[in-house]
Amino acid sequence: MPYDLPATVAEIERQLADGGWDQPQRLYALVHTGRLRETEPGLADLLADSDADSLTPVEQDAIDGDVAEFLSGIEWPAAVDGCALVNEVVLLPDGAAQERPDGVDESEWAEAHPDARDVRLVVGVLRGGERASVLRIRGVDGGADDVLAAPDLVPNLALALLATLGELPDDLADDPADDPADEPD
Numbered sequence: 001m002p003y004d005l006p007a008t009v010a011e012i013e014r015q016l017a018d019g020g021w022d023q024p025q026r027l028y029a030l031v032h033t034g035r036l037r038e039t040e041p042g043l044a045d046l047l048a049d050s051d052a053d054s055l056t057p058v059e060q061d062a063i064d065g066d067v068a069e070f071l072s073g074i075e076w077p078a079a080v081d082g083c084a085l086v087n088e089v090v091l092l093p094d095g096a097a098q099e100r101p102d103g104v105d106e107s108e109w110a111e112a113h114p115d116a117r118d119v120r121l122v123v124g125v126l127r128g129g130e131r132a133s134v135l136r137i138r139g140v141d142g143g144a145d146d147v148l149a150a151p152d153l154v155p156n157l158a159l160a161l162l163a164t165l166g167e168l169p170d171d172l173a174d175d176p177a178d179d180p181a182d183e184p185d
Contacts, residue, residue: 003053005030005130005131008030008055009124012122012124013086022088024063025088026062027059027070028057029076030055031081032056033047033050036056037052067157087120090107091137092117099113119136123157123161125158131152132149133149133158135153
């Protein structure tokens with residue numbers, strides 16, 4: 001059943017954007033809306049105006065600790081058609097990491113860097129391997145945010161999410177040393 005994953009990922013980001021910046025990491029199960037109405041009758045009224053053939057994002061418990069470690073412990077049941085992760089990070093220009101003095105906390109240094117940009121990533125995947133992502137870059141000096149969308153803005157994160165669905169590509173599934181959750185994005 002074809003879903004509009006890019007629209008679902010964009011909608012998750014738009015709803016979070018309404019809440020502003022500095023939000024926690026979030027994980028969503030993506031579930032067929034019609035099936036969710038049938039299996040969870042208590043949600044039927046809430047989902048009454050939603051297309052039965054769309055995806056409904058269902059927010060999961062809070063992510064505690066390292067995202068890669070957290071994702072490595074997840075295995076979604078068959079009723080979950082996909083998943084999406086939201087994470088806010090500090091983005092630095094190429095080569096900036098070499099400027100960091102020894103002994104300085106990496107995250108504090110990155111946040112204070114004059115060229116640092118806050119970004120919100122939303123990466124979604126479906127069983128079968130489809131990927132979608134949205135990147136919102138916080139506007140500078142009160143300016144408008146920039147929003148980018150593409151299937152694979154953060155490929156390693158998409159692979160880690162696919163692994164939670166048991167959908168790792170064959171060339172990675174055969175070699176545990178190539179675990180995408182171990183690679184920085």
